Amino acid sequence: MNDTPLFLKPVFQERIWGGTALYDRFGYEIPSAITGECWAISAHPNGLSLIENGKFQGKSLKEVWENHHELFGNYKSEKFPLLIKILDANEELSVQVHPNDDYANEHENGEYGKTECWYIIDCDQDAELVFGHHAKTKEEVREMIQSGNWERFLRKVTIRPGDFFYVPSGTVHALCNGTLVLETQQSSDTTYRVYDYDRVDNQGSKRELHLEKAMGVINAPHIDTNIAPEIEKREGVEVTKFVQNHFFSVNKWDVNGEAAFQQNQAFMLVSIIDGEGRLLKGSEDYTIRKGAHFILPYKYGEFILKGNMKLIVSHL
Structure with missing residues (x-):
């Protein structure tokens, strides 16, 4: 792990x-x-x-x-x-x-x-x-x-x-x-x-x-790409799924309070674009705020985000 x-x-x-x-x-x-x-x-x-x-x-x-x-x-x-x-x-x-x-x-x-x-x-x-x-x-x-x-x-x-x-x-x-x-x-x-x-x-x-x-x-004629975001609301977070394909998957997490997550991808890229809070896993406690960027590695598993913040999260 x-x-x-x-x-x-x-x-x-x-x-x-x-x-x-x-x-x-x-x-x-x-x-x-x-x-x-x-x-x-x-x-x-x-x-x-x-x-x-x-x-x-x-x-x-x-x-x-x-x-x-x-x-x-x-x-x-x-x-x-x-x-x-x-x-x-x-x-x-x-x-x-x-x-x-x-x-x-x-x-x-x-x-x-x-x-x-x-x-x-x-x-x-x-x-x-x-x-x-x-x-x-x-x-x-x-x-x-x-x-x-x-x-x-x-x-x-x-x-x-x-x-x-x-x-x-x-x-x-x-x-x-x-x-x-x-x-x-x-x-x-x-x-x-x-x-x-x-x-x-x-x-x-x-x-x-x-x-x-x-x-x-150049594509001719132009090929439009219509994105229909999918929104999931659960305790402490609203998750917006923007795109998922063989290049990348990109989501927005709006955390308000405390929310549990699971990292079950090969790796996960996280950028805090607004607010601040904490990343909790076991005895580890990281303060994270607007402007921070980090990677959650393979088999990182379950973790908790606490605070009021907006994150852009991507993976393959």
Whole structure:
């Protein structure tokens, strides 16, 4: 039996579109006022989370995954398969698309594809995001992109806090300004930019676009993904099941009081996005609060959460 959660130290990424919400909302020590991404649970080489507690303290999640596979149910994957981020879209992100596993494996040196999903933690009133496009064929996609007819091409939807979006590979998408999001995704850093609002970086250069690769993976016509959350209420908790497929399962736990849970997955990834409380198991008692991220290992078994808090929980 594995009795110790693995608490993780996030890695922060500066982005041209980032801001200060990761500090303002979570109190993280961010590197600058253009911090766009918190890589909260990551074994990807572009941002490795470090274990903060127990006998693996100071080791990277990648190292623990490779050398102590029993903690993860000996899950059959060479690489840790998931990546959890919090994104601060202080300005618009580029319009982009991600490849599937087959395309990424062939064109990106064996990288995973990137199917992802978003939980909207907070957003400005009347905030929007780009989700899909209006072209009916690949030929129309190319014509609209080449002509720069972005108003005609891009499909925008209005969002509010608590919304959830499932974003499969091949979906044209972009977060827009004033949005704070928890993202659950395949462990990949492969993005094909389609449009970047003609912005320049601090060197006066426009960021690279990847139009030919994007054309190779964009779904046309757009395939919409309608999520119908399932809600289960029981003593001390309301559980919302957002999505369950072969990429990941993502749930929200709204704990109010005391609730019992069972960890019976290969491993479980947990992010506290609001509130605080305690994690209790046997004689172990952990204080957990907004901004904490941890992994419950294989055969962790029964545990109790006490407090008033909101958690995003994912597993395979």
